[in-house]
Amino acid sequence: MNQIIIGQFIAAERKRKGYTQKQLAEILGISDKTISKWERGNGFPEVSLLLPLCNELEITVNELLTGERVSEDDYRKKAEENMVNLVKEAQESRKKIILSAAVAGLTLIAAAPLFVLPGLIEISVAGRIVLIGLGVVILIFGIAIACVLDRDAGAFECPECKERFVPEMNAYIMGPHTITRRKLTCPKCGAKKYCKHVLTR
Numbered sequence: 001m002n003q004i005i006i007g008q009f010i011a012a013e014r015k016r017k018g019y020t021q022k023q024l025a026e027i028l029g030i031s032d033k034t035i036s037k038w039e040r041g042n043g044f045p046e047v048s049l050l051l052p053l054c055n056e057l058e059i060t061v062n063e064l065l066t067g068e069r070v071s072e073d074d075y076r077k078k079a080e081e082n083m084v085n086l087v088k089e090a091q092e093s094r095k096k097i098i099l100s101a102a103v104a105g106l107t108l109i110a111a112a113p114l115f116v117l118p119g120l121i122e123i124s125v126a127g128r129i130v131l132i133g134l135g136v137v138i139l140i141f142g143i144a145i146a147c148v149l150d151r152d153a154g155a156f157e158c159p160e161c162k163e164r165f166v167p168e169m170n171a172y173i174m175g176p177h178t179i180t181r182r183k184l185t186c187p188k189c190g191a192k193k194y195c196k197h198v199l200t201r
Contacts (some may be wrong), residue, residue, distance in 0.1 A: 001199070004041035005067035008133055011039040013057040028052055034163075034188055044201050046162045061099035089154075090199040095195075100146045107142025111135045147173060156195035158186035 014024050016037075021039070025032040028049060035186040037043040045053050045064075046122050056062050065082040103157045114135030118128035167175070167184050175182045181194040 002041075002067060003044055005043065006064065007039045007041040010035075010053075010057070011066040014039075014057055017057060019056075024056065027056055028189070037187075043163075043165060046164060048162060050179070086200060089201070093154035093199040096149045100149035100153065103149065104146040105143055107139060107146065111139040111142070114138065150197075154197060154199040155201040156182060156184055157197055157198045158189060158191060159193050160191040161186060161189040163188035166199060166201070 014021070019027075020032075021035040022032040025035045028035075030049070034043070035076075038045060043107050048059050050064065054064055060070070062079045062082060066078045070078045112135075114131045118131050123131070147169070151166065151169065157164050163186055165187050167182075171184055172182065175184050177183065178194070180197050182197065183192065184195045185192045187194070
């Protein structure tokens with residue numbers, strides 16, 4: 001699912017209908033910033049908005065997911081491709097989450113001895129500083145990689161408005177979290193809640 005192509009398609013169909021971003025947003029009960037975000041390929045309509053958006057633009061959900069008008073002959077083929085793409089996206093996100101956990105685990109395994117070793121063996125102060133410094137570098141680097149992988153795996157869903165979004169890295173790192181949820185501010189409704197990590201955008 002190519003969000004850039006879908007965004008361009010939404011923009012083209014909106015213009016074909018003669019709507020401004022603000023007019024379409026008012027019809028759907030959302031902000032024009034959300035429409036702008038979709039059209040730039042930086043987001044995708046939440047599930048509850050798919051049918052109202054498609055009805056207003058006089059397109060099918062299949063055409064929206066494809067990012068182009070689909071003939072009746074191609075309809076089934078495109079629908080199957082879209083389903084396969086959604087499954088692939090979920091699988092790729094799952095792999096990133098597993099890889100993120102593996103990187104975090106390996107980082108702790110690699111860094112821990114560098115913090116413990118200086119206290120267990122006879123070594124100069126400079127040697128201890130070097131080992132602890134190396135442990136800190138490995139820890140920071142490994143956690144940074146794990147965070148990037150985890151943040152980019154799928155999206156986070158606001159419990160209030162169901163908007164799916166990828167947070168800024170700073171908000172992601174600073175947000176308190178459980179295993180599957182992270183406290184973030186929704187870019188659509190502004191609610192600061194524990195957002196569920198989902199596999200598809």
